[in-house]
Amino acid sequence: MSRMRLATIWLDGCSGCHMSFLDMDERLIELAGQLELVYSPLVDLKEFPEQVDVTLVEGAVGTSEDEKKLRHIRARTRILVALGDCAVTANVPAMRNPFGPQACLARAYQENATRNPGAPQNEVPRLQTRVRPLHEVVPVDVFVPGCPPSADVIFYVLQELLAGRVPDLAGRSRFGA
Amino acid sequence: MSERRIVIDPVTRIEGHARITLYLNADGQVENARFHVTQFRAFEKLCEGRPFSEMPALMARICGICPVSHLIASAKACDQILGTRIPPVAVQLRRLLNLAQIVQSHALSFFHLSAPDFLLGMDSDPARRNLFGLIEKHPEMARDGIRLRKFGQQVIERLAGKRIHPAWVVPGGVSEPLAPAAREAILAGLPEMRAIAQRTLVWFKSVLHEFREEAATFANFPTLFLGLVGPDGELEHYDGQIRVVDAAGRIVADRLEPERYRDYLGESVEPDSYLKSPYYKPEGYPDGIYRVGPLARLNIADRCGTHAADQEWAEFRQLERGAVLSSFYYHYARLVEILYALERIEQILAEPQILGRHVRAQAAANHPEGIGVAEAPRGTLIHHYRVDEAGVIQWANLIIATGHNNLAMNRGILQAARRFVDGNRLSEGALNRVEAVIRAFDPCLSCSTHAVGQMALRIELRGPEGELLDEMSRGA
Numbered sequence: 132m133s134r135m136r137l138a139t140i141w142l143d144g145c146s147g148c149h150m151s152f153l154d155m156d157e158r159l160i161e162l163a164g165q166l167e168l169v170y171s172p173l174v175d176l177k178e179f180p181e182q183v184d185v186t187l188v189e190g191a192v193g194t195s196e197d198e199k200k201l202r203h204i205r206a207r208t209r210i211l212v213a214l215g216d217c218a219v220t221a222n223v224p225a226m227r228n229p230f231g232p233q234a235c236l237a238r239a240y241q242e243n244a245t246r247n248p249g250a251p252q253n254e255v256p257r258l259q260t261r262v263r264p265l266h267e268v269v270p271v272d273v274f275v276p277g278c279p280p281s282a283d284v285i286f287y288v289l290q291e292l293l294a295g296r297v298p299d300l301a302g303r304s305r306f307g308a
Numbered sequence: 309m310s311e312r313r314i315v316i317d318p319v320t321r322i323e324g325h326a327r328i329t330l331y332l333n334a335d336g337q338v339e340n341a342r343f344h345v346t347q348f349r350a351f352e353k354l355c356e357g358r359p360f361s362e363m364p365a366l367m368a369r370i371c372g373i374c375p376v377s378h379l380i381a382s383a384k385a386c387d388q389i390l391g392t393r394i395p396p397v398a399v400q401l402r403r404l405l406n407l408a409q410i411v412q413s414h415a416l417s418f419f420h421l422s423a424p425d426f427l428l429g430m431d432s433d434p435a436r437r438n439l440f441g442l443i444e445k446h447p448e449m450a451r452d453g454i455r456l457r458k459f460g461q462q463v464i465e466r467l468a469g470k471r472i473h474p475a476w477v478v479p480g481g482v483s484e485p486l487a488p489a490a491r492e493a494i495l496a497g498l499p500e501m502r503a504i505a506q507r508t509l510v511w512f513k514s515v516l517h518e519f520r521e522e523a524a525t526f527a528n529f530p531t532l533f534l535g536l537v538g539p540d541g542e543l544e545h546y547d548g549q550i551r552v553v554d555a556a557g558r559i560v561a562d563r564l565e566p567e568r569y570r571d572y573l574g575e576s577v578e579p580d581s582y583l584k585s586p587y588y589k590p591e592g593y594p595d596g597i598y599r600v601g602p603l604a605r606l607n608i609a610d611r612c613g614t615h616a617a618d619q620e621w622a623e624f625r626q627l628e629r630g631a632v633l634s635s636f637y638y639h640y641a642r643l644v645e646i647l648y649a650l651e652r653i654e655q656i657l658a659e660p661q662i663l664g665r666h667v668r669a670q671a672a673a674n675h676p677e678g679i680g681v682a683e684a685p686r687g688t689l690i691h692h693y694r695v696d697e698a699g700v701i702q703w704a705n706l707i708i709a710t711g712h713n714n715l716a717m718n719r720g721i722l723q724a725a726r727r728f729v730d731g732n733r734l735s736e737g738a739l740n741r742v743e744a745v746i747r748a749f750d751p752c753l754s755c756s757t758h759a760v761g762q763m764a765l766r767i768e769l770r771g772p773e774g775e776l777l778d779e780m781s782r783g784a
Contacts, residue, residue, distance in 0.1 A: 143349070146323050146752075147372020147472045153420065154471055156458040160451070163443045173420070174438040175320045175740070196346070223369045226354040235350035243352060243705045244584065245574035246593055254329070254344045254580040279372060279472050 135293055136184045138170040139214075140204060142197045143224045143262060144190025147279040148215035149173070152187070154282035162286075165293055181207050185292050187214040187285075191221040192263045196256040205269040210292060212273040213265045214285070216306055219274050221264040232258035273297065277304040312336070312731065319743050321421040321438065323373050324753020328721055328742060336731030341722035343714070343746065345583035345753050352704045360389050360673060360699045365475045367691065370708075371752055372472055373416065376409035376464060377684030377709070379477040380546070381691040384680030386479030388567075389695055391674035397664035398481030403546045404656050405467050405477065406682065407649040410545065411501070412460025413685035414602070414642040414649075417750040418508075419453020422639060425744050426515065430522070431737030452504045456646070459501050463653070466490040481668035491657055498654055502616075505647045509620060512643060519636060525727040526745045527635035527720025530555030532588055532598035533607040534712065536566070536683050541610035543617075543648060545683040551608045552588065552598065557630035559608075561590075566681035569690055573707065578714070583753070585714040586707055597719070600687025600712040601749070602641035607631040614655065617648035635720055638748045673699030684709040686752055710751040720745045 141149060149172065155162070170179050170186075186208040192198050205211055216222040227235050236250040236258070265271050275288055275298075284304045291298035312334075317327035325347040331340040351370055358366065367382040368375035380402055387394055424437045427446050436444070443450040461471045467486065468474030476483050516523070537551045538544035550564035550572075564572060576585045576593050588596035598604075606612075612621045624644055627637065656662060673695055680691045687709035694703040724745045728738040 141325075143347070145369050145372040145375075147369070147375065150372045150416075150472055153416070153457070154461055156454050157451070159439070159454065160443055160447070163440050168438070168440055171438075172318070172320060172322075174440070175434040177318065177320065223354075223366070224349065227350040230350075230353050230356070235353040236348070238353040238703075239348070239350070240577050240584070242703075243575065244577045245589075246576035246587075247579070248577055249579070251577065251579050251582055254327075254342070255346050255348070255582050258348060278369070282471075 134164075135166040136169045136180075136182065137166045137289075138179065138183045138186040138204070138208065139168070139172070140170070140186065140188055140200070141172060142188065142190035142201065142218075143193035144215065144217040146189070148187075148189035148218075151279040151282050152285055155286050156282070158282075158286055162289065166289070179204060179207060183208045185210045185212060185289075187212045188218050188265055189214050191217045191224045192259070192265065192268050193224055194256040194258055198259070198268055201265060201268055210272045211265075211269070212275060212288065213271045214275050215280055216276055216278040218265050219276050220306065221262050222278065225262040228261050232260060275300055275304060276306045277308045278306070280304045280308070314729070314731065314734070314739070316739055316743060319746055321424070321743070322746055322751055322753070323371075324751065326746070326751075326753055328746070330725050330729060330731075330742070332731040338722070338725040338729050338731065341718065341725045341742070342580055343718050343721055344581045346581075347753055348582040352706055355693075355701050355704050358701050360386055360678075360693060360695050360701055361479055363691075363693065363701065364477050364479070365473070368473050370706075373752055374409060374413055374684050374686070375473050376405050376477075377682060377689050378691070379474070380406055381680040381682045381684075381689045383477045383479055384682060385678035385691045385693050386680070388678035388680070389673050389675050389693065389699065390479055390669070390671040392480055392669040392671045394481045394669050395664075395666045397485070397661055398667045399546070400656050400659060400662055401467065401482050401486060401667060402477060404653060405464060406545050407653050407656075408460045408463035408467070410460075410649045410685050411646055412457045412464070414646050415453055415457035415460060417685075417747075418639060418642050419449070420457065421750075422744070422747050423449060423453065425740070425747070426512075426519075430741055430744065431735075434736055434740070437740075452508065456501055456504050459497050462497070463494050466493060478668065480670060483668065485665045485667045486663055488663055491663065494653065495657055498650060502647070502650050505643065505650060506616070509643045509647065512640060516640070521727070522741065522744070523634045523636040525724045526748055527716055527723060528633050529719065529723065530633060531716055532560065532591070532596070533604035533631055534588070534598045534600050535605045535608050535688050536681070537609050538613070542613035543605055543609045543611070543645075547682075550688070553608045553631060555631050555633060557607065566690070567679045569679070569681070569707070575707065575711075581714075583714050584711055586712050587715065594715055597715040598712065599635070599716050600709055601638060601685070602645050603632060603635065603638045604687065605683065606641045606644060612644070612648045614648050614651035617644055617651055620644045620647060635716065635745065635748045638750065642750075673697075686710050686750055687712050708752070710749070710753065713749050713751065717746055717749050717751065720749075
């Protein structure tokens with residue numbers, strides 16, 4: 132049997148869900164034989180490949196590039212997992228929504244700048260008006276709440292998917308857990 | 309302006325979103341290099357209107373790698389808003405937590421992210437040049453890294469109840485005292501960890517000569533170095549005062565009050581990055597370029613203050629006559645700091661009052677402003693808040709460790725790209741070296757801002773007429 136093709140990606144988030152993935156510790160060694168990490172911030176392959184079995188997506192959708200990336204991933208992924216509260220509900224990144232992008236940029240790059248004030252315009256993606264959870268943009272197959280979901284929960288999700296089952300998260304993780 | 313450019317997107321095996329643009333001249337040689345951070349997270353604004361007591365738990369969400377640093381800097385700012393002196397046991401418990409985080413974060417940077425370059429090779433197959441490739445080819449080293457990071461994370465869990473985003477650090481102290489069983493469990497784990505740290509140091513020092521070219525060109529130039537030191541000039545990560553040294557290792561400023569950071573640090577906006585560039589105000593921009601983090605801390609301190617780490621520190625400082633200037637040695641400095649952190653954890657756990665139960669001072673918001681400064685794994689971290697009479701946040705400014713290094717990272721990728729990248733003959737290994745400069749700094753970019761690049765990693769090299777000269781697709 133061929134190994135499961137796994138990808139992971141972070142959008143608008145803090146990397147905490149990826150750190151929780153690494154918190155699987157020695158179980159990573161066990162998983163190394165069962166799956167192949169074909170795309171991830173932890174590996175050097177720079178193009179999201181075709182025919183990915185499972186993609187774990189951390190973070191919310193905050194820029195047009197997040198959205199483009201997410202649609203691209205969805206088209207190439209069989210099972211898309213919203214990993215963690217930011218992916219599931221937009222969580223902390225969405226706390227900027229009531230202020231709008233301009234006020235947020237003004238705080239960082241006008242008020243809190245001592246030289247060359249003004250929001251960066253070149254080579255940086257535009258912020259969208261609202262930060263959104265993944266499922267507002269593309270269909271999501273599995274929702275895993277938690278800030279972050281624990282390593283045990285991530286391991287359980289991967290084991291279930293490896294066994295060909297849909298993981299049942301009821302009672303295993305919760306928002307803010 | 310030259311239209312020829314190489315874009316490395318995304319920069320991998322770092323924390324956060326970034327890309328690099330190399331600008332080529334007509335001869336295909338690298339003329340300029342820019343590090344673009346494409347992520348913006350708005351924490352300075354989105355906290356507005358929230359009660360200050362929420363800040364530590366909210367600000368921890370800036371970063372999943374170093375949530376503890378944000379907890380601590382935030383709680384210290386909140387302590388000032390309370391206007392209280394926190395119980396001495398709470399200070400020591402916060403210190404322990406911070407040291408545990410240095411162990412886990414440095415282990416992540418060294419083993420999980422950068423060791424594939426050291427062990428599998430800068431030019432090795434990008435499809436395997438990662439942690440899983442390491443597990444396959446060098447299982448003992450991979451296991452050491454996993455165990456060391458795990459230890460740091462477990463200390464955090466034992467103290468604070470949770471590995472990532474714990475809520476234990478609060479304004480006025482910490483929420484629970486240290487349980488005797490947790491103390492014993494941490495002590496029991498230390499000997500194995502010290503053995504890992506020491507054998508990794510022995511190994512890394514023995515292979516340093518293989519990276520002579522990288523050491524020569526990975527952001528190897530004179531800058532200032534900045535960070536906190538203790539009252540006797542020793543290494544300090546929780547309290548202390550700011551010291552600045554120059555490239556010759558001379559102290560240019562000492563005992564600067566961290567709370568007065570705005571007197572000596574400016575923040576410049578870069579038009580092509582969400583990451584601002586702080587600079588040392590007396591020297592202006594960009595001459596006030598300085599570095600922070602493990603390399604800077606070993607350069608500014610007079611000693612570490614623990615036995616084994618002091619020996620390693622003395623040897624480290626022998627690398628150069630003045631300050632150690634090559635950013636490649638950030639990796640080495642991280643290992644020395646891991647050893648120091650393990651020794652300090654043991655010392656603090658041996659203090660008789662560490663199990664004391666008075667760990668939190670209670671007060672209301674008494675002051676309109678608070679500034680908290682600590683050393684995060686990546687360098688000096690500053691949280692600054694203003695509140696109204698009810699303690700509701702009105703304004704915040706954050707200077708994140710990674711930001712301080714922005715000018716040096718930009719100059720560093722240019723130096724390495726000029727040495728290794730030939731626009732007429734692209735090689736994957738050369739581009740990986742440019743990324744490895746960034747990896748040496750171990751940036752934390754979701755901390756500093758936030759970004760997302762384009763997906764395609766096809767690099768096309770086009771001539772002045774737009775004709776395709778060369779192309780490559782990395783790892784596809």
